[in-house]
Amino acid sequence: MTFQVYDTTLRDGAQREGLSYSVVDKLAVARLLDEFGVGFIEGGWPGAVPKDTEFFRRARTELPLRHALLVAFGATRKAGVAVADDPQVRALLDAQTPAVALVAKADIRHVERALRTTGAENLAMVRDTVAHLVAEGRRVFVDGEHFFDGFRHDPAYTASVVETALAAGAERFVLCDTNGGMLPSRVTAAITDLTARTGIAPESFGMHAQNDTACAVANTVAAVEAGVRHVQGTANGYGERPGNADLFAVVANLQLKLGLPVLPDGCLEQMVRVSHAIAEIANIAPDTHQAYAGAAAFAHKAGLHASAIKVDPLLYNHVDPSVVGNDMRILVTEMAGRASIELKSRELGLDLAGHPDAVSKVTARVKELEAGGWSFEAADASFELLVRSELPDAAPARPFTLESYRVLVEHREDGAVVSEATVKIRVRGERVIATAEGNGPVNALDEALRVGMSKHYPELRHFELADYKVRILEGTHGTGAVTRVLVETADGTGRDWTTVGVHPNVVEASWHALVDALTYGLDQAAVSNGHS
């Protein structure tokens, strides 16, 4: 049977604490999932969630998908109601998707205590709903909710739910570890046992794992090793409680470790891009340490073996990072010595081989700044400025010098909140005083600086503050608390760069990062324009 990669980011994944997608968000996420090459996208629960009804309606015209089929999710008919009269089932058909996923209780305790009906009626609900949807031309998947707990508690009843669903025409029966308590060896044993008991081959099953034992990915891989050919998961493992199986890690393990080509050609290397774009839409900071897709997934604190990594990178990476669209990175940290400063600089196109003094100065400066809370791990542009300021011919031009600035935030008597900043700077020999308003103190300061510089640097108008992150570093290292600000700036041509500033005062920390951002951006623009 064909291997099925089934994504439920937009349905089960949306249960994650703090997450909420608009319809536009959902359409954008679906497009990205399709680019990653998943076979099925579960889009939501039409009828039950108004936003999801709307999503399926708009998807019909706005979502041409290349690889994936859309799936509407819902429940089996209500107890005691004819399936044709159940409005929830009707809404599933109205979604007009090629496939439907039905959640069915697979644990007799949940049938009796949560659904408050009988085991026999639950089986009838499964049978009627599957048959009805199949008769209407839908491909049907049945999610056996609490399958593993139910199968352990009452194997005969749970097996009868599986048999009923498949006999009624369901394409796959999905074994759900709804509470997430499973371990891989137990997944293997349950599948073997279910097959022995029912005579149904594991190719007819799917796997849906939750991460409550930190084993969701491993449980999913174990199911595939046991013969299952349908895996469910979510982008970045988003989901309720500790989340669902991270579909990216699942798919990478299947392709790269088990050698199963579960995605169309050319899709696996979209992983990092798709992962980060979905995080962006979900408005969740990407998990730097995520397996395969994280920015640090192939990042080495060089320190002791920087030289060995230089010679033979594949001895230190479990897979080639480029196959999932990632890169190996060497981190600039206080544990790093001269070798990693050199290595990192080379990554940025700066050859320090002939400048041992510059290496010494940069290494000392990095150590000193990091002791004060600075971190260059995510701020390559600030690091590059720092290195280049020590190189005789590469020092970046400083576009202005600061005399003073002043920022004012007022909550006025009428309730209006206003921010205003004034900068006094010297640009190409000219003293400039500029004032601007903004929607906050940092924005006002950024605007005032741009107003003051725009006459001499018209290219500034293309720069855009793309992201702004604030981190309070507690004074656990003997100093008072400081604020670290990361600013990401984009120039509208697809180029972006990140700079850092650290200070006890958030406005001053932001100022440092803003100045680095403009300095770096203007310098790069000058290089592109052939000036130096």
Added chain:
Amino acid sequence: MTFQVYDTTLRDGAQREGLSYSVVDKLAVARLLDEFGVGFIEGGWPGAVPKDTEFFRRARTELPLRHALLVAFGATRKAGVAVADDPQVRALLDAQTPAVALVAKADIRHVERALRTTGAENLAMVRDTVAHLVAEGRRVFVDGEHFFDGFRHDPAYTASVVETALAAGAERFVLCDTNGGMLPSRVTAAITDLTARTGIAPESFGMHAQNDTACAVANTVAAVEAGVRHVQGTANGYGERPGNADLFAVVANLQLKLGLPVLPDGCLEQMVRVSHAIAEIANIAPDTHQAYAGAAAFAHKAGLHASAIKVDPLLYNHVDPSVVGNDMRILVTEMAGRASIELKSRELGLDLAGHPDAVSKVTARVKELEAGGWSFEAADASFELLVRSELPDAAPARPFTLESYRVLVEHREDGAVVSEATVKIRVRGERVIATAEGNGPVNALDEALRVGMSKHYPELRHFELADYKVRILEGTHGTGAVTRVLVETADGTGRDWTTVGVHPNVVEASWHALVDALTYGLDQAAVSNGHS
């Protein structure tokens, strides 16, 4: 053989990107790990890392441990050098720990290409160093670096490293998945194969997993199921790249799923406290979605099955959250309806059963605020104020009303950065104007507010701003970007509470959270003092 829980948070875990401990931090982390009941704490690499040498020196007087033994980590002797003459080995003895861990190359490719020596010399290095340390009275663990990759590439050579180490007197040989590419089934197969090949029982092995396939916890559990009786991991899974096996999840799985009592009695329930305290010291935001220990590990977006959860919580949790020191939480979210608002209120001690109108009003207000970027999931105090303001007899006293405020941040010509705030408020009928300085705009505002209120509310002096978090919410949901601020306030008696504020302007967002914090804190203080 005794089961060994072996922690390497302070050594391998410190390789995590962005992480840096002071000696004081390391001592504090070691105390916490001991409270969690681990058997061994690997404290660092004396000699190679000056901070670690200092840690072991201070540990001798400042670290009385109840459960754990300290372990010094280092390498086998250098190639071609007598072990007694190797300063790195000398430093291991000078650390004066009862046990030593030695990293040994277990992959012939790393022996030849990174160490640049022969397989035979590598074996001699292992033999000499183990024997030397054992003769000096140390318990010795050998970490077989790149064991799994090496065993796959050249099983005979890797097996000879294992045999050499154990024959020389090592207590356990630790199978390290250094590059993190393993899957549970392959761990099982390798251990079975190693035992068949060497005749050494798996009880003599340890397991050290990295999380590059998102399977580190599962790989460790699989090793234990295969007979291994020594597990390595780090607090919260901190470590290089995607990290190490999360020792908390490993231990919880072993105790709660496999029924192995690997920790002393009473220790498992320290998990959440220890996990969060270590995150605090490491200055890493706790992972809300971490299995077992995360704040959301047992958090349910109630929505559809709120009523079922109320009746039978254990049908929806894979273990009782209290056994790891965690709680079940019902989240207040836009997906939640009246039932979860009621449930959450009851959690806070507010019975809404007799107030259907209040429930409606709160539900509507929560939906409206969440659409604007507010989130009450982490801000119980703000949620409680919101609910109580709708209850006739429970509305909290508002300690002041605001007329206006003004905050000024200046970077002066002499380079000094100053922040100053003025508030104009009305407190108990009196108009008050107060000005204060601070180390940043929000701190200045907080100080000015306290100055203005201190005459009427002297108890304010005990309140301390314990944590301050800023999040920029991108305008992906059709609105402009807003800033969400969470403020945690403590009153010095062990009580703390969290409040939230949202606004496009970070100062105004902070103001909202500060006002809620003072309102809630003063109200609670009044209740404790018997006023109302």
